[in-house]
Amino acid sequence: MTIRSVVSLPKAPRLCAPTARRWPSMARTFSTTSHRDATWGFIGLGQMGYNMAKNLRAKIPISDTLIVRDVNEETIKRFVAENQEARRSSGTSPDQGKVEIAESAREVAEKSTVTITSLPESQHVINVFHSVLKDGALPSLKDERLFIDTSTIDPVTSKDIANAIHNTQAGRFVDAPVSGGVVGARAGTLSFMFGASSQSDQLIERVRSVLSLMGKKAWHLGDPGSGVSGKLANNYLLAINNIATAEAMNLGVRWGLDPKALAQMINSSTGRCWPSEVNNPVPGVVETAPASRNYEGGFGVSLMHKDLRLALEAAEKSSTSLYLGGQARDVYRAVEDAHRGKDFSVVYQWLQDKSE
The missing domain is CATH 3.40.50.720 (NAD(P)-binding Rossmann-like Domain)
Incomplete structure (x- = not known):
């Protein structure tokens, strides 16, 4: 063996x-x-x-x-x-x-x-x-x-x-x-x-x-082996949803929208997802989310970067095309370098820093 x-x-x-x-x-x-x-x-x-x-x-x-x-x-x-x-x-x-x-x-x-x-x-x-x-x-x-x-x-x-x-x-x-x-x-x-x-x-x-x-x-x-395969498929989706949620919230806030009102609307509409409802990346929107604790606790950005890497490697071995995966990997690599140890929703802070 x-x-x-x-x-x-x-x-x-x-x-x-x-x-x-x-x-x-x-x-x-x-x-x-x-x-x-x-x-x-x-x-x-x-x-x-x-x-x-x-x-x-x-x-x-x-x-x-x-x-x-x-x-x-x-x-x-x-x-x-x-x-x-x-x-x-x-x-x-x-x-x-x-x-x-x-x-x-x-x-x-x-x-x-x-x-x-x-x-x-x-x-x-x-x-x-x-x-x-x-x-x-x-x-x-x-x-x-x-x-x-x-x-x-x-x-x-x-x-x-x-x-x-x-x-x-x-x-x-x-x-x-x-x-x-x-x-x-x-x-x-x-x-x-x-x-x-x-x-x-x-x-x-x-x-x-x-x-x-x-x-x-x-x-x-x-x-x-099917459990980890299913998890990687799930976390591939989570990784991209998290970036999309951070981008949408950042966009709305820069347009002058109240983040809590924006999140409530999204979570009652078609944009609703776990990163918007439970782990919202804007501080103060969800009091129990890591974003409201300086992005401490939660699911580390390094772990999300790792899971995304594993998903992309497994996809390559099975000759499966993932068109958004490469861009998402670049984002998490940069966010990990800038905010190592923080929850992966810190993508929002990274976007804010880039928008200044």
């Missing part, structure tokens, strides 16, 4: 097919001892993962344990401290509602029946699952392990990892990227699009039950 090369997290490796890594075979070497099967794992406590993990901890049985892992030690400590404070405030027993810290992705996988990953780039996902598989068989549990990757990565990498998990009999791998941004992650209203074997209704329902703990909708789009 091969997958593309794995390197340390801080670097950005070339993910090329010729530099393949062979995974160890684990087909007949499972341990016969059972570990705790009421433990859930979460790897990746970024802006999305942090809030998803909080909702997960709040909705799983109080007697279950959540074990977390992230490369940022301060983030892990903050997550555990917030959980401890919430337990104290609610009068929860010290033995209930627990959150534990894992030293490695392998430890998370060893202890957890369900492991959820939320990571920024393809190489981070590769690194995590190589860490999970490189030391041989995982201890057996009463239920088959389920690995749900909510990251947005390229379809080829996702299929490679699914094959590695399935061929080594480590469990089931499902790609389930999300839509809804940090606002949706915080509110528990995310939408998931997932890829899982269409031949197993039981698996599909199991995945849906897990995703319902962190969101409101879950679409099964087909076999492994």
Whole structure:
């Protein structure tokens, strides 16, 4: 079983097919001892993962344990401290509602029946699952392990990892990227699009039950790899809608229109879309939007630039023409250079700066 090369997290490796890594075979070497099967794992406590993990901890049985892992030690400590404070405030027993810290992705996988990953780039996902598989068989549990990757990565990498998990009999791998941004992650209203074997209704329902703990909708789009393919199609549209919304709002404001009145009209008309209604790019129009917090929080412009790049690369591999994609990519590249770390709706600020 091969997958593309794995390197340390801080670097950005070339993910090329010729530099393949062979995974160890684990087909007949499972341990016969059972570990705790009421433990859930979460790897990746970024802006999305942090809030998803909080909702997960709040909705799983109080007697279950959540074990977390992230490369940022301060983030892990903050997550555990917030959980401890919430337990104290609610009068929860010290033995209930627990959150534990894992030293490695392998430890998370060893202890957890369900492991959820939320990571920024393809190489981070590769690194995590190589860490999970490189030391041989995982201890057996009463239920088959389920690995749900909510990251947005390229379809080829996702299929490679699914094959590695399935061929080594480590469990089931499902790609389930999300839509809804940090606002949706915080509110528990995310939408998931997932890829899982269409031949197993039981698996599909199991995945849906897990995703319902962190969101409101879950679409099964087909076999492994179809979730990330659907997400890239969605985010291609989102990327362009966001630019169009920023341009329309900037145009109206420069014509002297009140931005709130303009947004209300658009959101009651044919121009209505998520960037205009929920994530409006003009400060003060939507109080809960990142634009009203100096474009902090939300979906980073670097992540949108990445998703658009992945969509364009996948389109090229499938010989699909995308006429607006190249121009949108140029916009996000420039906005990322000017406003790195901000929400992707900062395109509006970038347009204003160019119009001055």
